[in-house]
Amino acid sequence: VEGIVVEMKAQIGDRVRANQLLASMHSHAVHDAWAGYRKAKADERRLQNELRFATDALERAERLFNDKAIALQELQRTQTNRVSADEALNMGRAEVRRSEEELEHLGVTNGDDPTGESGEQVPVTAPFAGIVLERLVTQGTAVNPGTQLFVISDLSTVWVLAELDEAHVSGAQIGRPASVRVAAYPTEVFQGKVTYVGESVNPKTRRITIRCEVPNPDGRLKPEMYATVQVGESAPREVVAIPASAVQTLSGQASVFIAEADGRFRARAVELGAERDGLIDVKRGVQQGERVVSAGAFILKSELLKASDGGE
Numbered sequence: 048v049e050g051i052v053v054e055m056k057a058q059i060g061d062r063v064r065a066n067q068l069l070a071s072m073h074s075h076a077v078h079d080a081w082a083g084y085r086k087a088k089a090d091e092r093r094l095q096n097e098l099r100f101a102t103d104a105l106e107r108a109e110r111l112f113n114d115k116a117i118a119l120q121e122l123q124r125t126q127t128n129r130v131s132a133d134e135a136l137n138m139g140r141a142e143v144r145r146s147e148e149e150l151e152h153l154g155v156t157n158g159d160d161p162t163g164e165s166g167e168q169v170p171v172t173a174p175f176a177g178i179v180l181e182r183l184v185t186q187g188t189a190v191n192p193g194t195q196l197f198v199i200s201d202l203s204t205v206w207v208l209a210e211l212d213e214a215h216v217s218g219a220q221i222g223r224p225a226s227v228r229v230a231a232y233p234t235e236v237f238q239g240k241v242t243y244v245g246e247s248v249n250p251k252t253r254r255i256t257i258r259c260e261v262p263n264p265d266g267r268l269k270p271e272m273y274a275t276v277q278v279g280e281s282a283p284r285e286v287v288a289i290p291a292s293a294v295q296t297l298s299g300q301a302s303v304f305i306a307e308a309d310g311r312f313r314a315r316a317v318e319l320g321a322e323r324d325g326l327i328d329v330k331r332g333v334q335q336g337e338r339v340v341s342a343g344a345f346i347l348k349s350e351l352l353k354a355s356d357g358g359e
Contacts, residue, residue: 051189054070060178062176063178069196084143222241225240
C-alpha cells in the first residue's frame with residue numbers, strides 16, 4: 048500500500064522470527080478500511096434490528112390470522128418482509144466479512160467491534176525466520192505498492208552456483224553429490240547435492256550453470272562467497288586415463304604421441320573427458336596398455352611441425 052514508514056524495528060544483521068514486526072507504516076488505506084468496517088458493523092446492527100422487528104410482526108400476524116382478524120394477503124406480506132429482512136442481514140454480514148478481510152490484507156487485526164484506535168498503522172512483518180540482509184527504507188520514507196523495504200534470507204540452506212564445462216555435463220545430473228570448498232575454510236569440505244542443471248550453454252564460455260544446495264546450519268557460508276565445486280558420479284566406472292602433460296594440440300585437435308615398437312612415435316587425435324589430479328579421461332583414441340609420451344611431448348610436436356614446414 049501507499050504509506051510512510053513511521054517506526055523501524057529491525058536492522059541489518061538482525062535474526063528475526065516468522066511474523067516478527069520489522070517496521071510500521073502510516074497509510075490512508077488503513078483509515079479507509081476501518082471506516083468501511085465500522086459502517087459495515089453499523090449496518091449489520093441495523094439489519095439485525097429490522098430482522099427482529101420483521102420476526103415479531105410475522106408472529107403477530109400469524110396470531111391475528113388464526114383469530115381471523117386479518118386477511119391471508121396481510122399474512123403473506125409479513126412473511127415476505129421476514130424473508131427479505133433475513134436476506135438483507137446475510138448480505139450485511141457478508142459485507143462485514145469483506146471489510147474484515149480488507150483489514151487482514153493490511154495486516155491489521157480486529158475484535159468484535161473495535162474502535163481501531165490501536166490498529167491504525169500497517170505492520171511490516173517477516174514472512175519467515177531468517178537474517179536481515181538489507182534495509183532499504185528509513186523512518187519517514189514514503190513507499191508505494193511494490194517498494195522493497197527489507198531483504199530477509201533464510202541461510203540455513205544456501206545455493207551454490209557453478210559453471211561447468213559442457214564436456215562434463217553428464218556428471219552433473221540432479222541428485223548427484225557435490226563437495227564445496229571456500230577460501231575462508233580451506234581445510235573443510237561442505238557436502239551438498241545438485242538440484243538444477245542449466246538448459247543452455249553460454250556461447251561465450253561454453254559452460255553450463257548448475258546449482259547445488261548445501262546445508263549451512265551454523266551460517267558460515269556467506270552470500271557472494273567464491274567457491275569451488277566438485278560434482279561426484281553416481282557410481283564408479285573404469286576409464287582409460289593419461290597424464291595431462293601428454294596432451295598436445297595439433298591443427299586445433301587434442302592429440303597424443305603413441306610410442307611404437309620400432310622406436311618411432313606417431314601422433315594420434317583423441318577425444319578427452321574429465322580431468323582430475325593430473326590425469327585426463329580419454330573417451331576415444333587410446334586403448335588400454337598403449338604407451339603415450341608424457342615427458343617431452345612438446346619436443347616431438349615441435350619436430351613434427353618443423354618437418355611439416357620443410358615439406359618432409
